[in-house]
Structures are given as structure tokens and as C-alpha cells.
Amino acid sequence: MNNSNLDLLQHIMRRALRSIWENLYLNAVAAGVIAASLLLLGVYVSTLLNLNSIVDTWNKDTHISAYFDTELSEQEKLSMRDQIFAMPQTEEVRYVSQADARNWLTKRVEGIEDTLEELGDDALPASLEITLHQNSSIASEIEKFAQELRDQGFNELDYGVEWVEKFNAFLQLLQMLGVLLGGLILIAATFLVTNTVHLVVYNRRHEMDIAKLVGASNLFIILPFLFEGVVQGLVGSLTAITGLWVIHQTLAIRLQEALLLEIAGELHFLNTQQLLLLSIVGISLGFLAAFIASTRFLRQAP
Amino acid sequence: MNNSNLDLLQHIMRRALRSIWENLYLNAVAAGVIAASLLLLGVYVSTLLNLNSIVDTWNKDTHISAYFDTELSEQEKLSMRDQIFAMPQTEEVRYVSQADARNWLTKRVEGIEDTLEELGDDALPASLEITLHQNSSIASEIEKFAQELRDQGFNELDYGVEWVEKFNAFLQLLQMLGVLLGGLILIAATFLVTNTVHLVVYNRRHEMDIAKLVGASNLFIILPFLFEGVVQGLVGSLTAITGLWVIHQTLAIRLQEALLLEIAGELHFLNTQQLLLLSIVGISLGFLAAFIASTRFLRQAP
Amino acid sequence: MIRLYNVSKNYGSIYALRDINLRVSKGEFCYITGPSGAGKTTLLKLLYGAIRPSEGKLLVGTHDVSKMKGKTLHLLRRNIGIVFQDFKLIPRRTVADNIGLALEVLGVPRNVIRKRVSAVLSIVGLQGREDVYPQFLSGGEQQRVAVARAIINDPSILLADEPTGNLDGVMAMEVMEILQAINLRGTTVLVATHDAALMQRFPYRKLCFRNARLESS
Amino acid sequence: MIRLYNVSKNYGSIYALRDINLRVSKGEFCYITGPSGAGKTTLLKLLYGAIRPSEGKLLVGTHDVSKMKGKTLHLLRRNIGIVFQDFKLIPRRTVADNIGLALEVLGVPRNVIRKRVSAVLSIVGLQGREDVYPQFLSGGEQQRVAVARAIINDPSILLADEPTGNLDGVMAMEVMEILQAINLRGTTVLVATHDAALMQRFPYRKLCFRNARLESS
Ligand SMILES: Nc1ncnc2c1ncn2[C@@H]1O[C@H](COP(=O)(O)OP(=O)(O)OP(=O)(O)O)[C@@H](O)[C@H]1O
Ligand SMILES: Nc1ncnc2c1ncn2[C@@H]1O[C@H](COP(=O)(O)OP(=O)(O)OP(=O)(O)O)[C@@H](O)[C@H]1O
């Protein structure tokens, strides 16, 4: 790069900065549109991710309760437990004694305490709480496993996988909707930003026309706009990330406290990689919009 | 109004229509911003209204379970029921026999069926399910009523009003947040629309300057913009209402089917009055923005 | 018709006009002349109220222009036809719309406007060019459109800033004849011009400006 | 330097130029003259590539302008200085920025630009007006800024469209002397003008247009 090109670059950068300054409002609108779309995307993605991770914990919680016949001795029960633990799908087996079972029920069903007391210790049977490996934690696998248990002599099985599956299907629907909506948002944003940048170009049209007439190359015309677009994208991304952080800190955590703590575990913020990706999307959006708007102008210029 | 004024009005209307046509994009942006803010407001308001009506049904469902001593005869139980029905707060009293109670529990706690069978009929006590009048269905009233029941000899009472109260508080928080957010949205929208209209004015500035120089009155200058603003508001409102309707038809109803049918009852769309109010807000927004932007121009014109 | 009492106009330290006293009677024809930057356009701008004098008093017809507010200015301007030095045509409006605007603001019906427009267009030699956009006209043609707009509502005062700057000799004479004809119908006409040949051929009172001062009148 | 072979330019049924054959040698000084609407500006626009001929071939220097694409046009224009009939100054840029633009696009360093700008400003008699905005200049002053911008990068061709239309006699002579001086340094100069006095005083070759045709040359 020779000296003249360096000077040229300097002129171009000064024009870009001046244009940003002179069209502050329009640039803010463009950055704002980018920020808003990234914010929407971010909220959606982080909601999905969090729901997914909640469902994961639920899935981990999916277990099969296998009730022992009351006639079996403690010894027999424990050996059956070991047998099941040896099965390939099994992740964990917990032996729930009659006392444990009573505790569990008492906690969950208000008012049953006294009833149970009257009934005595034998009222509830002992059971095995079996947790399966993650990849076995899907409805069909669980059903297969349950069949094996039945073959081993357990007549009473308890596994409530249905609701989680239903919710999982709902999540998948949300995910598909998200891809669709995300795409729509990005297209709408590109359109809006392109048109906003087009207004900047329109405002400077007269100047650009004259620059062309006194010998400006096409690069001299469009580079400032491209730079402007990148700045818009950058500012928009940072704004969106700040917004996401604020939302996370206030709404999400409050929601968690108010309603979801027991079922939700902890709500996570997007990680660095995801934030970086979001910024790249924002910057590309700004760049693309500037490119479309400025080259559209070039085709019309005298 | 004389002939010349009528002709003047005709010229003004033609200018307004021409301006809308020539600045279609900017006008669409303004209408879009109005639509988006009304949509946000509408979604928020209708979510709140629906949540409120859900909570109302929940509140209606708030009842007190008063368990009888097992020693009492059927006759005594029924007379106590009548006594309670006579109390002013009581809306409805339902006698739940031991068999009813067993049914209830069996349905709710999976796997308890067999256990209960082993225990026999006496395991669960009979009870009264007392529903209170709407205006007695608040936490403090319920507590007072419970005290009266205790005085009458019921030692075991069961009333789970806490969660509903918590949710009510959450709703109130949402409502306050809504007023705040709604205000912010309207201010932001007015700002955005004002600036968009300002761009329209800016685009026609040269023309307006010249019109003033050849003798146009201030009214001749700003009336077309005001008309434009009203049209923007109208289009924005209609778009928002359509959007709300589409959202209601798809998302809300699907959500209802998927998850909430049992607890939610029916989700309602905004009523005519609320929709009208929304439109008025939209039109005022467009008008206000046009007024601000065009008079701001007049102050600068030569 | 027009009276200036000790009028000055300065922009910071730059004086565009300094201490002007002037009286132009109803029906008079005056040239405003002087070198570039002498203050000719500034004087005209003062007369139609685009700028306010920094000092002094300025009467146009019955209006005290030095005190006029934005709200009443249009009443003054409806009696003044102006040919601007830079034409001030609206690029996105046809020639007919540009010229008709001066009648639109008065609430003249559309069909009347259409007739008057084609009448003045043929006066300035641009008959049939109603539906052309100004940017597709040559410099001289644009100037004549500006003249047409200035004369369409039979103003009682006509201010023309360099109305022949882009016209060849023959065309310049024709435009001068138009202005003369209007003057003969009673309109007070002020023409800012550099064109010595023109002033020789149509001899009228000359207001000579130099360095913001009125040198001779 | 400039050659036109059977060049025509029409807009629909309107011919702005019809069947022009013309040759202007390097270093020549030519007037382009003729009545308003004759096609003078159209000829200049063809030469700097703002419009393309409807028919015929057009060579400027080594460039075949009739075939030039938007991507290479700037190479042609960097060798041409242009004074536009409507000045084409950027309203929101100071005089210095407006004039400097012609050097900025070449990548000339800022300090060099600043020096050259004040040099050309004093040539056209506007020394010290660097930081003024064009709208605050009189018509004639704007025209001289346009001249300054056209000559700042020592072009090999100078096209001036009515460069003295807003100038008084004395100032017009001065601008003509500037153009003459540039011509003497080897620049080919084409001046579109109506000003008969000017052409008499500075006699050069005249290209007379009338009704889109080149009548005499
Ligand atoms: N808004 C302004 N701000 C600063 N200076 C101004 C402004 N308007 C005019 N001037 C200066 O006032 C002086 C007189 O300007 P004016 O336009 O009246 O000149 P003029 O006689 O019309 O010249 P020309 O024949 O070139 O049109 C000029 O030097 C000009 O630069
Ligand atoms: N883009 C266009 N569309 C239609 N007609 C045009 C266009 N440009 C120029 N013309 C017409 O072509 C003719 C020649 O225009 P041109 O500008 O070359 O005239 P000119 O010789 O420069 O006149 P003047 O001395 O008035 O500036 C005019 O009648 C004009 O109306």
C-alpha cells in the first residue's frame, strides 16, 4: 500500500466518521433495529436453552419405581437391587425402604400424615428407584426397560415419562418456531436496516453524486458506508448483549425466585461463544445492509 | 366555509395523499412502529387480562376442606354442613364422604390405589368442601373464616390459598411493570414516529420552503402532515389488531391446548371497547408525532 | 410602495447591507445592480421577508416587514412574485405543479390553475412543457419557468434576481419585455442584474450597490 | 483531444443533440454557444460521461466515453475539471471541503489539500472564505467556488458551463483571464456561454449550436 492509498484511506475514514456524526439519528435507528432483533433472538435462544437444560434435569430425574412384593426379605430385595444395577441401561439404583416411602408421600400429600400413622408401617411397600443412563431416558427405551423388569418379577412399576415427553415435543415445536421466527426476524431486520441505511445514502446522495463527478472511485463512495454499517452492527450487538444481561438479571432471576426455583434449577446466561456469534450476526447484518444500500445507489448515480 | 377554502382543502388533501404515496416507505415505517408498539401493548394487556381471569377462576376455586372427626355420625356431619352453609361468607358447601375422598386421592397420587385398598374404607376421613363468596375469597377473610370453623370444633382444616396469593402478587407486579413499560413504549414510539415523520418532512423540506416563499399559510404546510399522521395511526392500529388476532388464534390457543387447558379455562380476545381504545391511542400517536415534527419544521423555515 | 429607513443587515462582522435608505413608488421599474457580493440578493430577501434587517425599518405596501411574524408573512408574499437567482424549482414536481403552486396556496380551483399555467408558459416560450420535470430542462428553460411562476398571480410587486443570467441575448430581451408588460399593468418591478446591455436597451432607474452600500439611485 | 463522430442524444422524441461531428485539439480554447435549450450542457455532459450518446462515437483523450462503464468513469473525470451551470456545491460542506473534494478522491494528503485550496481561492478572489458554507455565499461567489474546484487539480481538460452567468462584467473578465491562463499552461478549455461581450473581448473558436445541431464551428 503506497502513500497515496494510505491518505485515501484516511479521507475515507474521516468521511465515515463524519457521516455517522451527521446522521446520528438514522445510525442510531439502524443500530437500534439491529439491537432489537438481536435482543429478540437472544431472548428466544436463551429461553430455549434454559428450557432445554431444565428438561434435561427432568429427564435425568426420570426414574422407574419398581415396587417389591411385601413378602420378600430385606436380603432378597438388596440382591435384586444389585442385579438391576448390573443392567447396561442402569445409571443408578436407590433402595427406598418403607419408611422412606412414607416420608415421601407425607411430604407430597397434605393431610395424609395422620391417615398413614393410623395404618402403621406396612401400609406402603418398599421400592427401587432406578435412574437410567441419559441415552436410555427416552420413552421407547424406558418402556423396553420396564418390560425387562416385569420379566424379572416386578409386577408393580411406576414411571411417569409421559408429561416430560409432551413437554419435549412442545420444546421441539418452539425450536422449529424459533428457527422460523429467527429467520423472519433477520430478514425483516436486514430489510429495515437496509432501508434506514438507504436513507443515510439518500441524505448524502447529492454529495456522492458530486464526488463521482469530480472523480471519486466506487470504493471511495461505498467504503464509508460499509464502515458505518459495521459500526452500527457493533453498537447494536453491544446494546443487545447489555439488554440481554439486564433482562437476565431482573426478569429471569425474579421469575426464578417467584415461581420456578424448585423445578428450574439455575437459569444460565448465554456463554461467550454464543454472545460472540450474536455479535457476528449483528455486524454482518449492518455490513450487508450497508452493502446493499450503497451499491444500489451506485447503480443509479450518473 | 366558502368556495376558495373548499378548493384549498382539496389541494391540501391531494398533497397529503401524494406525500403518503411518495414517502410510502417512511410512512410504512411510521405505521409499522405504531403497529409494533400497539401490538406489544395489546399482547401485554391481553396477557394480563387473561391471567387475571384465570386467577379469578382459581379464586373461585379456593375452598376450605374441613375434616370431620371419624367419631361423628353421618347425621351430625350433615347438620354441621347445614350450619356452615348458613354462615354469611359461605357460597357453597359440598359434603365429601370417605369414598369420595378415596376417589380424589386415587386420582391424584399414582400408585396409592393399592395401598389404600389394603387400608380399607376408614383410612381417609370425610370432609366438607366449603366454597366462599367471591369477596370473602381473599387470604385475610379466609383466615378469619377458618378461625370460626375451628371454634365450631373442626380441628383439621385444609386451605391452600398461599400459592394463589403469591401468584396474585406476581400479577400485580406484572401490572405495575406493564403500566411502566406501556408508558415507556408509548414514549419511545412517539419519539420514533416523530423522527420518522421528521424524515418525511425533511424529504419535503425543499418543497415546503418554496411553498412558504410563494405564499403558503402555515396551515397549508402542516395540515397534510397531520392527515398523514392520522392515516399512519389508523393503518398501524388496524395492523396491530390484525396481528393480535393472529397471535390469539395461533399461539394462545395452541398454548391453551398444549399445557393450560385444565387450569386456564378459555382465553379471551380483547373486547371491542379495548380495541377501540387501542386504535385511539394509535391515531393520537400518529397525530401527535406529525404535529411535533411539522411545527418543528415551521419554526425553522425562512 | 417600498420604503427602507436606515436598513442594515450583517452576518457577524460581514455586512451584506449597510445603512440603506430607499423609496420605490408604486408602478416603478428599478434595476438593482452592482458587483458580485454587493448585497443585491440580500435586499430582495429583506423585501420578501426571508431575512429580517439587523437594523432599521422596512415597509412593503402596507406591511412593516421588519416586524412581521412567520404567521402573517404569507399575506405579504401573496402580493409578491419572485424570480429566485437559483430558480427554487421543486425537482419532483412537474413544471405545471411548480408554477401552479403559487395559485394552489390561494385556494384557486384546479381547472382555473391549469388554464393560467398554460397561458404563462406560452408567455415565456415554453408552451406544451407542462408535464416535464425541472431537472430535464436546460438552465435557461428553468429560469423561464421561474419567471412564469412569479407572474402567474398578477402580483403587485415583482422581484427578479438575475432573471436573464442563463439566457442568450434574444431570450433575455424577450423576458425583459415580459417584465416591462407586467410593469405597464401597474406592477412595481425590481430586477437585480449584471447585464449592462440590457440596462442600456431598457433604460430605467438604477440602484447601484457596492460593498453593501447604496452608491447611487 | 476530443472527437465526436455522428453523435446524437435524444430523450424520447426530443433531440438535445443531433448528428454532431466535432474535433477539438489538445490545448485549444473553444466557446460553446447558442440559444437556451440548444444542447450546450448536453454536449458537456456527454464529454464527462454523465450521459451516454444515443448514437455515434465519442472520444475524450484516450477514452472511448461512449463505451465507458461506471467502474472506470472516475479515471476519465480525474483529468477533467468541470464548472457546472448549477454549481453543484455540497450545502453542508464548507467551501474548503467542497473544493478539496477533487483532491481527496485522488488521495492527496490533507495538508497539501489545505495549501492548494487557499491558493485557488485567492486566484478566484475569495481568499479567507475557506470555512464558509456555500448557502451563505452570493450567487457570483458560489460560481467562483465552482471555478476554483474545477481548476484545483490542473486538469488536462476544463469544461465550464456558463461560468460567468452570475458575475458582473469586471468579475467575468477576471474569471475569463483565469481560464485563459490555464489554457496557456496546456489545458484544453471548453466554455459554454451566452455572453457576446466576453466572446468579443476574448476571441476564440466558437461552436454555435441551434436546435440540437452544430451550426458553425
Ligand atoms: N447567510 C449569510 N451568512 C453569511 N454571509 C452572508 C449570508 N448571506 C449573504 N452573505 C454575504 O453577504 C454578501 C452579500 O450577498 P448577496 O447574496 O446579497 O450578494 P449579491 O449582490 O446578490 O451577489 P451576486 O451578484 O453574486 O448574487 C456576500 O458577501 C455574502 O457572502
Ligand atoms: N434528461 C432530459 N430529459 C428530457 N429532456 C432533456 C433532458 N436533458 C435535457 N433535455 C432537453 O434537451 C434540450 C437541450 O438541453 P441543454 O441543457 O443541453 O440546453 P443548453 O444549451 O444547455 O441550454 P441553456 O443555455 O438554457 O442551459 C432542452 O430542450 C432540454 O429540455
Ligand SMILES: [Mg+2]
Ligand atoms: Mg445575488
Ligand SMILES: [Mg+2]
Ligand atoms: Mg445549459
